[in-house]
Amino acid sequence: MSEEMRPRLTAEERREQILAAASVVFGERGYAGGTTDAIAKEAGVSQAYVVRMFGGKENLFRAAADRAAARVRFAFRDTIAGFRGDEDLDEKRLALSMAYIGLMADRGLLLTLLHLFSLGHDPVLGPVARDCFLDVFRVVRDEAGFTGPEATEFFSRGMLTTVLLAMRIPDSAGRPEADELMSCAFGERTTDLISLMQGQVPLDDAAR
Amino acid sequence: MSEEMRPRLTAEERREQILAAASVVFGERGYAGGTTDAIAKEAGVSQAYVVRMFGGKENLFRAAADRAAARVRFAFRDTIAGFRGDEDLDEKRLALSMAYIGLMADRGLLLTLLHLFSLGHDPVLGPVARDCFLDVFRVVRDEAGFTGPEATEFFSRGMLTTVLLAMRIPDSAGRPEADELMSCAFGERTTDLISLMQGQVPLDDAAR
DNA sequence: TACGCTAGTAATCGATTGATAACATGTCAA
DNA sequence: TTGACATGTTATCAATCGATTACTAGCGTA
Numbered sequence A, B: 001m002s003e004e005m006r007p008r009l010t011a012e013e014r015r016e017q018i019l020a021a022a023s024v025v026f027g028e029r030g031y032a033g034g035t036t037d038a039i040a041k042e043a044g045v046s047q048a049y050v051v052r053m054f055g056g057k058e059n060l061f062r063a064a065a066d067r068a069a070a071r072v073r074f075a076f077r078d079t080i081a082g083f084r085g086d087e088d089l090d091e092k093r094l095a096l097s098m099a100y101i102g103l104m105a106d107r108g109l110l111l112t113l114l115h116l117f118s119l120g121h122d123p124v125l126g127p128v129a130r131d132c133f134l135d136v137f138r139v140v141r142d143e144a145g146f147t148g149p150e151a152t153e154f155f156s157r158g159m160l161t162t163v164l165l166a167m168r169i170p171d172s173a174g175r176p177e178a179d180e181l182m183s184c185a186f187g188e189r190t191t192d193l194i195s196l197m198q199g200q201v202p203l204d205d206a207a208r
Numbered sequence C: 001t002a003c004g005c006t007a008g009t010a011a012t013c014g015a016t017t018g019a020t021a022a023c024a025t026g027t028c029a030a
Numbered sequence D: 001t002t003g004a005c006a007t008g009t010t011a012t013c014a015a016t017c018g019a020t021t022a023c024t025a026g027c028g029t030a
Helices: A011-033 A036-043 A047-054 A057-081 A089-105 A109-117 A125-143 A148-167 A176-198 B011-033 B036-043 B047-054 B057-081 B089-105 B109-117 B125-143 B148-166 B176-198
Strands: none
Touching (some): A011 A036, A011 A047, A011 A057, A011 B011, A047 A057, A057 A089, A057 A109, A089 A109, A089 A148, A089 A176, A109 B148, A125 A148, A148 B125, A176 B148, B011 B036, B036 B047, B057 B125, B089 B148, B089 B176, B109 B125, B125 B148, B148 B176
16 A cells, blocks of 8 residues: 555564465465565565565465364354354354355455365465365364255355455446346345455456 | 377367366365366366467356356256156155255366355455356246245255365265265265265366 | 468466565564 | 574575577478
8 A cells, every 4th residue: 555664563463464465465376476566565674575484485374274163163263153053054054155155255365275275286285275175164064063965055055155256256246147146145235245356356457 | 198199179068078077176176276277187188278269267167167067057957857747846855956966976077166156255256156156046046946945055055065065075975974975975886986086086287 | 282271389477466675663571 | 702503684606497599391282
């Protein structure tokens, strides 16, 4: 944004800043398309610092993806912790769906995960992808008390939601099929999400 | 593979060869990660020819994605054409699911589409992504006679299936959660798909 | 057989990218 | 104060990639 005085931070604080920036950039452009330079600009540091702090782009992506998966797990566990124990399946499903949809506010988080999942062929990131997915799956199945088919059904919905987010389906709002698809997939939060996603402006030229 | 005599082909035949190669390469590495050189090697032609025939990488990806979406539509329409008219929802759903799963045999087809869907932010490819998705959606809803919610549910399953394919979930076969997830998502075709996906060897170094 | 069109390739270029090395600056303890 | 370590930056490099240009070879046909 603006050129401001940038105070020295601890490595820990910078690390978090860079990971947040990496989440935005990798979320929008994917692993191969996201450059360390764009991430550095987004975080307000030099490209060399980004690379050296994480020891390479691959490690940086891995860290950003791990962080994203950890946040999804936390959001689910946080929701589950609020259960009283007498909820039926529909109540639990709705609560977890709302938690998932809430994660969309963190621009890039779910998209970074989707890009991770598309790297199954990669010898290093492929196993990371499968581990992240299965870790979250286990949380929903075991800690929320879903059966296997119930958890699978829940993840189906989640993947459609994520793909629609990646596709920027609200950009097609007004077309009848798009409107119906969104209202079926997002339910009562459809209008929220339309304004949310449309507010997410693309990375500016400065970060290119 | 082997160095063979390469006869002259018509432009139409070469075009199809290159699109098939592009589907494989883009499916595995995505738009940004898939190089025109890898596609050229996969198709057995020079990199310059690939670029010039399609007028640039973006047009090539667009053509490969359009071709993939057209094949999905064709597979669905072909299935629907076999309906007698007295099927119930479950029968239609199962038949269409089988058609979709059958598309996995074409290495790269569904993965190229998934990568396309992740480009919603792109000013050129974003609209292409939304159009492709909505076109297929319309086929299922209108021509197969699904309601909006039924079609949405069907596409949820499809997106999970596709993500599991991208993730190479069969590489985690043996782990209990992975096995349960696959049996829930793939049903009776689970073992087919495990052998199918594991037979899909990564692109070799020569095509790097 | 010479001509013109189509199907190709080899060579090369400029831009981008991830990475590294060398250097600078701030902070804190002895 | 000084010195040692942590927080950064600038400059630069080798590799890669998409694209362009110039050239070559096959093939039907007038």
